Amino acid sequence: MKATLSDKVIKRLTLYHFILTECINHGLEYISSPKISELLNIDNSQVRKDVKLLDNQGKCKVGYSVRELKESIEKKLGFKQKKDAFIMGAGNLGTALLKYDDFKDYGLNILAMFDNDPLKTGMIINEKEVFHVSKFPELVKKMNVEIGILTVPSKYAQDCADFMVKSGIKYIWNFAPRVLKAPKSVKVWNENLIGNFLQFIVNEDVRNEEK
Amino acid sequence: MKATLSDKVIKRLTLYHFILTECINHGLEYISSPKISELLNIDNSQVRKDVKLLDNQGKCKVGYSVRELKESIEKKLGFKQKKDAFIMGAGNLGTALLKYDDFKDYGLNILAMFDNDPLKTGMIINEKEVFHVSKFPELVKKMNVEIGILTVPSKYAQDCADFMVKSGIKYIWNFAPRVLKAPKSVKVWNENLIGNFLQFIVNEDVRNEEK
Numbered sequence: 001m002k003a004t005l006s007d008k009v010i011k012r013l014t015l016y017h018f019i020l021t022e023c024i025n026h027g028l029e030y031i032s033s034p035k036i037s038e039l040l041n042i043d044n045s046q047v048r049k050d051v052k053l054l055d056n057q058g059k060c061k062v063g064y065s066v067r068e069l070k071e072s073i074e075k076k077l078g079f080k081q082k083k084d085a086f087i088m089g090a091g092n093l094g095t096a097l098l099k100y101d102d103f104k105d106y107g108l109n110i111l112a113m114f115d116n117d118p119l120k121t122g123m124i125i126n127e128k129e130v131f132h133v134s135k136f137p138e139l140v141k142k143m144n145v146e147i148g149i150l151t152v153p154s155k156y157a158q159d160c161a162d163f164m165v166k167s168g169i170k171y172i173w174n175f176a177p178r179v180l181k182a183p184k185s186v187k188v189w190n191e192n193l194i195g196n197f198l199q200f201i202v203n204e205d206v207r208n209e210e211k
Numbered sequence: 212m213k214a215t216l217s218d219k220v221i222k223r224l225t226l227y228h229f230i231l232t233e234c235i236n237h238g239l240e241y242i243s244s245p246k247i248s249e250l251l252n253i254d255n256s257q258v259r260k261d262v263k264l265l266d267n268q269g270k271c272k273v274g275y276s277v278r279e280l281k282e283s284i285e286k287k288l289g290f291k292q293k294k295d296a297f298i299m300g301a302g303n304l305g306t307a308l309l310k311y312d313d314f315k316d317y318g319l320n321i322l323a324m325f326d327n328d329p330l331k332t333g334m335i336i337n338e339k340e341v342f343h344v345s346k347f348p349e350l351v352k353k354m355n356v357e358i359g360i361l362t363v364p365s366k367y368a369q370d371c372a373d374f375m376v377k378s379g380i381k382y383i384w385n386f387a388p389r390v391l392k393a394p395k396s397v398k399v400w401n402e403n404l405i406g407n408f409l410q411f412i413v414n415e416d417v418r419n420e421e422k
Contacts, residue, residue, distance in 0.1 A: 007219065007410075010410040013406075015401060017406075018389045039392070040390060078409050078413035091307075092307035092311070100303070100304070107409070171415070177232075177313055178233060184252070189408055189411045190222075190226060190229075191404070195225035197402070198294075198319070199288055201289065201382060202288060204382070
């Protein structure tokens with residue numbers, strides 16, 4: 001039976017995945033739960049509990065099979081399902097995301113970027129083309145793209161989101177710091193870089209005061 | 212009494228903050244909890260519960276005072292505490308973050324960026340200088356900077372983190388997809404862009420299957 005996972009579980013599973021990738025790079029075949037918990041400074045029981053959420057069979061006396069545990073996390077988090085995406089907004093953040101090749105390891109395949117600035121149109125960045133926004137609806141349909149990554153300035157975000165929805169986009173990954181209106185059939189994920197980081201600092205300060 | 216907040220509460224409070232900022236830009240003085248819940252497609256009771264976590268006094272018959280609610284969120288999440296930071300790694304992501312002026316609204320003040328590439332050293336980006344890494348320890352002390360934003364490629368991340376710790380950095384905001392070792396006195400926040408987004412998509416698909 002499938003079930004949704006909490007943000008904290010997702011976060012930990014992704015960190016385990018980072019560790020397992022490192023292990024493979026260093027030729028290690030097995031890793032124990034105490035080793036993982038030590039690296040992340042969390043409880044061993046937490047690691048065991050998280051692993052129980054996966055359909056992982058690769059456990060023996062010396063620990064988990066690195067490769068099998070890695071694969072079971074990838075399956076659970078959908079890392080291996082290929083997902084095509086377009087970026088809307090060829091600014092600094094859009095360009096950084098377009099150049100970020102690590103996304104491919106997670107199945108996220110960014111095909112192209114769009115902007116309304118004619119100076120940017122036609123540029124090739126990281127082997128991907130920057131198209132004029134007017135090409136967006138046609139290419140969404142032609143390439144069957146469901147994911148739109150929105151990296152335009154805040155004040156244009158709603159108009160761009162409306163345009164993406166009208167063009168057939170089903171999932172919007174929104175980097176603009178504002179709430180977007182969208183029909184229920186379209187899912188919006190609001191990225192919240194600064195909020196999480198600042199609260200991390202605030203929470204750490206609270207913990208220090210308590211000591 | 213202060214208490215740590217869950218990631219989900221932080222996320223919602225930041226979204227309320229986005230909405231309240233929009234209200235101020237449009238000259239609106241009051242907003243009701245049903246209006247907020249409608250915009251975010253969540254339960255009204257959830258909004259009321261979250262607001263109870265704040266020391267917010269600005270409630271009347273027509274709803275919350277936009278300005279007071281905004282300020283109480285800023286206080287709770289530490290948006291108004293000024294925090295100086297340096298970026299390590301003048302690649303695309305580092306440059307995007309350096310140019311991202313919205314951080315200032317949350318008190319995060321990025322002062323400079325560092326890289327070991329002599330071609331980048333001396334460049335001015337968004338009125339901020341790119342220094343050679345060798346200047347890092349001296350400037351951390353001189354400018355009393357506690358936050359280091361790590362945007363170097365994964366394979367250099369641990370060495371750079373060690374160097375930042377040795378230089379006196381107390382909080383590392385890590386964008387490299389790997390787990391960093393650091394002494395307990397240094398807090399590491401692992402940014403996890405792709406993990407959260409992909410899981411959002413996977414969870415949405417699970418929800419759709421259940422329908």
